[in-house]
Amino acid sequence: MKDGFKSITIEPFNGYLDFQGPINPQKPTNNLVLKGDIHLHLSKAIKVKRAAIKFVGSSRVCHKNTLDVVDISTPILPKLKTQLFSSTTILGPGLVILPWEMEIPNIYPCSVMIKRASISYKIELSISMGLHRTVTAEYPIVIKRYLIPCLEVAPLVPTKLYTKTISTKFHYEIDAPRIVCTAQQTIPIAIKLLTIGTHKPVLSVRTQMIQVELYRCNTLPKTDADMTKFKTQLLGQKNTSSTASRKGESSKYAKYTKRTSPAIIHTLDETQPISSNQPLLQLSIIN
Structure with a gap:
């Protein structure tokens, strides 16, 4: 580590999020709270200007269509962010424990790891001490989704x-x-x-x-990519307009079956x- 940090550990109380039912982005319900502690081992007092914890998702599709090999990675929106400090803070030497908590809306697909596709999530910690002085740490989070409770x-x-x-x-x-x-x-x-x-x-x-996998790659409009003012009640309208503009793109599908x-x-x-x-x-x- 550097800048007085001996080690940084993110310890969520539960690394799994178990959601019930299908995704409903227009009216998300049954949101879950992800919480835990951050353990900082410091060799000296540290002046922290900013510290934030983020919930970040990413997806990757890799397959071969009729023309070439498709290998695309993209973030899963929206990203969630929580500030740990409201102002500049001085952390003393030794062990420092910072509790954190974040509400995760019921709008994310479940974690997937198969041959041609993957969906993964993580908690990401970023601590800034000034210009070009930032330390980061991360911890993987698994999202499970159950269509029936038991x-x-x-x-x-x-x-x-x-x-x-x-x-x-x-x-x-x-x-x-x-x-x-x-x-x-x-x-x-x-x-x-x-x-x-x-x-x-x-x-x-x-x-x-028979296991059927269906993939489609589309360019996301810039208006949809700007999620800084994300509102779930507008997501249904965006999906409707995006679907209308995708007519005639069925040739971009890639389908795989496994018996x-x-x-x-x-x-x-x-x-x-x-x-x-x-x-x-x-x-x-x-x-």
Whole structure:
């Protein structure tokens, strides 16, 4: 360290933020408070002009499209900042503990770290003693987001019905949950099938989990990038205007799919009658 600082440590009381439900930037609710202590070990008295703690997020996308390799890093807005001192302060030698607290609005996506994309957050401390004399420290923060509060309510989540008719062959319906908790270990699915113009029996049903990743890169207008006067109630209006200007940019999408291995084959009884009212197959896919 330098300028009389032996060490600087940021110690949040909890390095994880657990948000509930989807993001609603227009009316953010259930905000969380992030708090902790800063431990400064000083070898001498220090005159501090400014000291601030920031909540900073960053994202990165790296993939290959039809033309070239896309590798873009960008900050996640808005950045949050809290001043630790209202005026110039002198800190004595030895151990100095500075408490800090910051409210984090429920508008940030969860932390992600996969092959082609990442979203990360951190607490950043900046202490200024004068012109060109600044020391910094940081601590990573993980944001988690849960669409359901606990495993017990997972069966209560409404399901979604997927239907399709293949001409002259059959009509099928798949009743699957909209949200799945990873702690369930299995995914309950009901399949209905009605054959058209044929009496051939259904011998088997093949199921396979597919992970879909969709990426799109756009240039952010300067008016949207200026978040110094960020107001959440205006965010919905900005998103509406930005979406309208993005028409015709669908060619900039990059899509990746990943299939689980192996696929599961469910063998059916040939003598089982096909009914349009009862599920042909009720199964649980192992997650």
